[in-house]
Amino acid sequence: MAENITYVRDQFIPAAQPPVSDSTIVGWMRKNLFATWTDSAMTIAALVALLYFLPGAIDWLFLSAVWTGENRTACLTVDQGGALPSGWSGACWAYVGDRFVQFMFGSYPRDQLWRPLLIGGLFVALLVPLLMPRAPRKGLNAILLLVALPILAYVLLLGGHFGLSHVETTLWGGLMVTLILSFVGIVISLPAGILLALGRRSQMPIVRTACISFIELIRGVPLITVLFMASVLLPLFLEPGNNIDKFLRALIGVSVFASAYMAEVIRGGLQAIPKGQYEAADALGLNYFHKMTFVVLPQAIKLVIPGIVNTFIGMFKDTSLVTIISMYDLLGIVKASFGDSGWITPVTPLTGLIFAGFTFWIFCFGMSRYSAFVERRLDKSHKR
Amino acid sequence: MAKKIVTALVGAAVLGMGAQAAQADTLSDVKAKGFVQCGVNGSNLAGFGAQDSAGNWSGLDVDLCKAVAAAIFGDATKVKYTPLSAKDRFPALQSGEIDMLARNTTWSTSRDSQLGFDFRAVTYYDGQGFMVKKELGVKSALELSGASVCVQSGTTTELNLADYFRSNNMDFKPVVFESQDEADAAYNAGRCDAYTTDASGLYSIRLKMANPDDHMVLPEIISKEPLGAAVRQNDSKWLDVVSWSHYALVAAEEFGITQANVEEMKKSANPDIKRFLGEEADSTLGADLGLPKDWAVQIIKAVGNYGESFERNVGQASPLKIDRGLNALWNKGGLQYAPPIR
Numbered sequence: 001m002a003e004n005i006t007y008v009r010d011q012f013i014p015a016a017q018p019p020v021s022d023s024t025i026v027g028w029m030r031k032n033l034f035a036t037w038t039d040s041a042m043t044i045a046a047l048v049a050l051l052y053f054l055p056g057a058i059d060w061l062f063l064s065a066v067w068t069g070e071n072r073t074a075c076l077t078v079d080q081g082g083a084l085p086s087g088w089s090g091a092c093w094a095y096v097g098d099r100f101v102q103f104m105f106g107s108y109p110r111d112q113l114w115r116p117l118l119i120g121g122l123f124v125a126l127l128v129p130l131l132m133p134r135a136p137r138k139g140l141n142a143i144l145l146l147v148a149l150p151i152l153a154y155v156l157l158l159g160g161h162f163g164l165s166h167v168e169t170t171l172w173g174g175l176m177v178t179l180i181l182s183f184v185g186i187v188i189s190l191p192a193g194i195l196l197a198l199g200r201r202s203q204m205p206i207v208r209t210a211c212i213s214f215i216e217l218i219r220g221v222p223l224i225t226v227l228f229m230a231s232v233l234l235p236l237f238l239e240p241g242n243n244i245d246k247f248l249r250a251l252i253g254v255s256v257f258a259s260a261y262m263a264e265v266i267r268g269g270l271q272a273i274p275k276g277q278y279e280a281a282d283a284l285g286l287n288y289f290h291k292m293t294f295v296v297l298p299q300a301i302k303l304v305i306p307g308i309v310n311t312f313i314g315m316f317k318d319t320s321l322v323t324i325i326s327m328y329d330l331l332g333i334v335k336a337s338f339g340d341s342g343w344i345t346p347v348t349p350l351t352g353l354i355f356a357g358f359t360f361w362i363f364c365f366g367m368s369r370y371s372a373f374v375e376r377r378l379d380k381s382h383k384r
Numbered sequence: 385m386a387k388k389i390v391t392a393l394v395g396a397a398v399l400g401m402g403a404q405a406a407q408a409d410t411l412s413d414v415k416a417k418g419f420v421q422c423g424v425n426g427s428n429l430a431g432f433g434a435q436d437s438a439g440n441w442s443g444l445d446v447d448l449c450k451a452v453a454a455a456i457f458g459d460a461t462k463v464k465y466t467p468l469s470a471k472d473r474f475p476a477l478q479s480g481e482i483d484m485l486a487r488n489t490t491w492s493t494s495r496d497s498q499l500g501f502d503f504r505a506v507t508y509y510d511g512q513g514f515m516v517k518k519e520l521g522v523k524s525a526l527e528l529s530g531a532s533v534c535v536q537s538g539t540t541t542e543l544n545l546a547d548y549f550r551s552n553n554m555d556f557k558p559v560v561f562e563s564q565d566e567a568d569a570a571y572n573a574g575r576c577d578a579y580t581t582d583a584s585g586l587y588s589i590r591l592k593m594a595n596p597d598d599h600m601v602l603p604e605i606i607s608k609e610p611l612g613a614a615v616r617q618n619d620s621k622w623l624d625v626v627s628w629s630h631y632a633l634v635a636a637e638e639f640g641i642t643q644a645n646v647e648e649m650k651k652s653a654n655p656d657i658k659r660f661l662g663e664e665a666d667s668t669l670g671a672d673l674g675l676p677k678d679w680a681v682q683i684i685k686a687v688g689n690y691g692e693s694f695e696r697n698v699g700q701a702s703p704l705k706i707d708r709g710l711n712a713l714w715n716k717g718g719l720q721y722a723p724p725i726r
Contacts, residue, residue, distance in 0.1 A: 072703065079595045089594070098437045107439045170466055231472060235479030326426055326472045336467065340437075341430035341703045344591040346572070349565065 061354070064090030068097070075345045091351045095343050102337065103355070106173015106328055112165065116176050119153045123183075131370060133377065146187055153180070169247035173328040175359065177247075181254050181319040181329070186312050188255040193262025194301075198292065200267055211263070218260035224321050226253045231325035250322045258315045265307040269300030302378045309371035313364045331356050410483050410615065410622035411456075411674050419462045422449035423482035426467025430588040431698035431706070432488045432508075432611075433467075441465050444697045445486035447687040448507055448613055451629040452484065455679040460686035474499055477614060484626050485614040488584070501614040502623045505630035508698075509710035509719050511605035512544050513583035515590060518600050520577060525604035529554035531577040534567045536560075540607070545580050548606040568592055582609055587704045605710075624673055631722035632680045635660060636689035638713060638722065643688035646681055660725050669725065680725075690720060 019027075033043040066075050066084070075092035076082025096103070105116055126145040129135035160166035172180075199211030218226075230249040273296055281291040301308070323332035334352040337343065414420055424445055425433035433443040441449075441463075450460040466482050477485045478500060488510070489495070491503040514533075516522050522531075525548075535542050537560040549556045559576045561567035568589050571579040579589065583605060590596045613630065615623050636642075639657050641649045650663050658664045662677040670677045687693050691713075698706045712718025 077595075079597060080591075081596075102435070102437055102439060107435065110439065168464075170464075228471070232475040235475060235481065324469055324471055326466070326468045326476070328426060328467065332426075336426050336435070339425070339430050339434040339588075341434065341588065341591075341697075342436055344430055344588060344703060346592050346594050349592065 060089065061091050064088065066090060066092050066094050069094035070098075072343050072345050072348075075347055080345070089347060091354065092345060092347045093351065095337075095345075095348045095351060096355045098343070099337050099352075102174060103330065103333055104175045106177065106333055107171040108173070108176070109165070109167060109171065112159075112167060115156045115159070115164070115167075119149070119156055120176075120179075122149060122152070150184070150187075169245055169327075172247065174333045175330045177322070177327060178316070178319050178329045181251060181322065182312075182316045184251050185254045185258045185315050185319070189258035189262045189311070189315070190308070192255070192259035193266050194297065196259060196263035197266035197270060200263065201270055215260045215263050218257055219264070223253070223257050223318055224324060226257055227321060227325050246325065246327060250325060250327055254315065254319060254322075257318075258311065261311050261314075262308065265304050265311055266300065268307060269302075269304035270296065272303050273300050305371055305375050305378070309367055313367055316364060316367070317360060330359060408616060408619040408622075410619050411625055414456060414483055414622075418457070419464050420449060420453045420456070420484065421464050421466060421482045422446075422452075423466045423468045423473055423476050423485040423487055424449065425487045426469060429488055429585065430591070431702055431704045432584065433486070435467075442697065444508055444693060445488060445611075445613075447633075447693045447697065448486045448626075448630055449484070450687050451633060451683045452626055454682040454686035455625065455629050455632070455675050458676060458678070458682045460682075474501075477501065477616060480616075483615070483622070488611045489614055490609045491612045491614075495614070500617045502617050502619070503612045503614050504623055504627040506610040506612045506719075507630055508584065508611040510582050510584050510609035510611050511710070512541055512580060512607040512609065513586055513605050514602045515571075515579045515586045515599050516577060516602060518598055522578075522602070525602045525606070526552060526554075528556065528578055530556065532557040532559050532575070534559045534561065534571045534576040534579045536564050536567050536581065537562055541581055544607045564589075584611075584698070584706065587698070587706050591703055621674060625675065628673055628725075629683060630690075631725065632660075632683050633687070633690040633693060634713070634720050634722040635725050636680070636684050637691040637720075638715075641684055641689060642692060643684060646684045650681070656726070 034040045069075060069092075072095075073082045074094050075084070077084045077086050077088045079086050101110070101113070105113060108116060123145075126141060126149060130138065130141045130145055135141070155161055156164065157172070158167060158169070196211050196215055199207045200215065202208045202211070227250060230253050231246060234244065234249065277295055277299065278291065281295040286294065320329050320331040322329055323335070328336055334356045337352060338349050424441060424443070429443075431443055433441065433445045435441055446465070449463045449465070453462045454460040456462075466476060468476055468482075468485075468487055473485055473487050473489065474495075476482050485501075486507070488508070490510075491506065495501055496503055514525050514528065516528070516531075522528060528549075533545060533556050535545055535558055542558070542560065545556070545558065557576075559570065561570060564581070564585075567579065567581075570576065571589075572593050579586065581589070583601060586601050590599050590601070593599055613626050615626055636646075639649070639654070639660065641657065641661075646661070649657055650661050652658060652661075655664065659667050659669065661681050662670055662679070667677060670679045673679065676682070688696070691708075694708065694711060695701045698704045699708065708716075708718060710719050712720065714721040
């Protein structure tokens with residue numbers, strides 16, 4: 001029967017090639033790189049710039065670099081008293097290798113390094129599952145990371161109890177200091193910022209005035225001034241001998257500072273929530289606490305994730321200002337190592353700064369990527 | 385009201401300092417706690433205070449800290465170092481965070497009086513100098529008329545530079561940079577004919593040049609920068625210990641006592657040397673200073689004499705290769721002079 005119906009096709013048409021302009025590399029390039037005259041010009045300019053800089057950078061960073069060596073002579077040319085050919089220039093990674101432990105932990109006693117390493121390991125082990133949406137037991141995980149770990153870190157890193165030798169904070173340094181300062185800053189500034197932002201929008205005049213004064217006072221002063229005052233003026237007012245630890249002062253300074261900025265970011269989110277949401281929560285009979293935690297804050301914070309992460313990243317980098325109060329964070333300790341006559345060469349400062357910059361970049365880029373991931377996950381209703 | 389509070393606070397602080405001054409006895413405190421807390425340079429001055437990759441401190445300033453610890457405890461490792469920035473060093477000493485400051489600090493009237501410190505021993509006579517490229521053929525700073533000079537802004541260096549050229553009726557083009565690193569890079573790139581900063585710094589900057597042998601430090605020194613150890617004012621017992629630890633280093637060089645031969649020298653026939661090393665039966669020099677009898681022996685065993693310390697940290701045995709110059713002994717044309725130890 002069916003074979004008589006001439007207008008019914010009984011075999012597939014072979015699939016046609018997709019339009020050339022979409023499928024091939026040429027098509028992709030035409031669409032993305034050479035769509036208009038200005039696009040083409042910019043593509044070519046970018047290519048030329050890459051070709052101009054990239055070979056030199058790769059050569060300097062990797063091909064000509066010195067990877068092993070005991071001291072400065074490894075990175076010196078014959079003119080400077082070393083063995084490398086005259087006119088050589090390249091990265092001196094041997095110096096970073098030699099200094100690596102110091103860049104990570106400062107002067108922390110070398111036989112006690114298991115302490116910061118253990119804390120670091122636990123930090124990663126607790127942070128990673130907390131960041132993964134599918135990992136279970138978020139509440140317990142958060143308590144362990146935000147409450148148990150800091151207490152353990154305090155006991156273990158500082159020592160002086162349970163038979164552990166006491167390690168003064170003046171011996172701490174390097175990436176360890178950067179990470180502790182920023183972790184504590186982040187953990188304190190987010191809740192403190194939320195409270196300050198809510199306080200600033202409160203109907204109660206005393207709370208509101210207090211919050212506004214705090215935020216405006218702290219935001220009106222540079223961080224470097226806060227640190228400097230805490231480091232230089234405070235000891236003059238205290239009895240000699242019972243100073244508040246300098247590291248603690250820096251921690252407080254950084255946290256207070258970040259909280260004020262965070263408060264303003266959160267307030268931006270709160271103001272973006274339509275009045276109807278507040279009224280609807282009121283109409284449902286929710287009290288203030290429930291209204292905020294169930295209705296307003298989840299929406300407000302979701303809106304300002306980029307701003308929050310921006311503040312975190314800014315704070316992470318601001319921690320290097322503690323160098324002026326003689327605490328040596330990653331950047332500080334890298335710069336301090338330029339003064340070691342065992343490693344003075346024309347290329348060590350540049351190598352050290354590239355290493356410090358790259359390390360900062362890894363952390364900041366990681367934070368930024370994770371925030372993009374969270375935004376995508378939470379942004380189901382506004383997806384572009 | 386606010387003014388009153390501030391006044392009260394400042395008053396309290398001053399009173400606190402007064403109380404501290406009245407009972408200041410750092411030597412007893414140091415003996416009680418068992419170590420010397422020494423403020424040193426945390427950054428950027430090779431040869432004076434720097435940490436190696438294993439975390440050990442070394443340098444000319446650091447050697448004085450070690451000498452003081454050796455004199456008190458007979459053990460140069462009983463020092464705790466506080467690396468300090470230029471801005472942070474004075475408050476650290478004022479507040480009692482450190483016992484002594486050995487951080488290439490220039491001894492000046494205002495620091496001695498206004499800041500409430502005492503200086504006595506000068507560990508290094510520094511001064512502002514010039515570095516030029518050898519190819520310019522300049523042999524003296526007086527030939528630098530019309531030169532462009534790289535200098536760091538906001539320092540006394542910049543003012544000294546202007547004064548020097550004006551008093552010698554010469555022209556110059558200052559090329560001013562915010563940080564030392566920028567100034568180094570600019571000079572290295574040929575932005576200026578000469579570079580000026582303290583002479584000790586010039587030698588370490590020369591090591592960062594692509595070709596150190598193309599550059600020379602000119603002989604003229606245009607400012608006085610005596611670098612010394614500072615302690616808090618009104619604590620002469622402690623000042624004595626710190627200064628005589630330095631003088632012991634200098635005296636040891638004068639006597640020809642070195643790290644290697646100190647045990648032999650104990651048997652010397654020279655009464656001055658025997659007294660210095662605590663070998664005379666009635667020698668009370670150590671006890672008078674509040675130190676053990678063999679304090680000088682311990683210092684020399686720990687760091688050698690001044691010349692040895694100098695050569696090891698900044699001199700020919702170090703990458704810096706600084707000449708003794710002003711820091712030679714007084715009888716060899718320099719300024720290092722120890723008062724008689726008797």
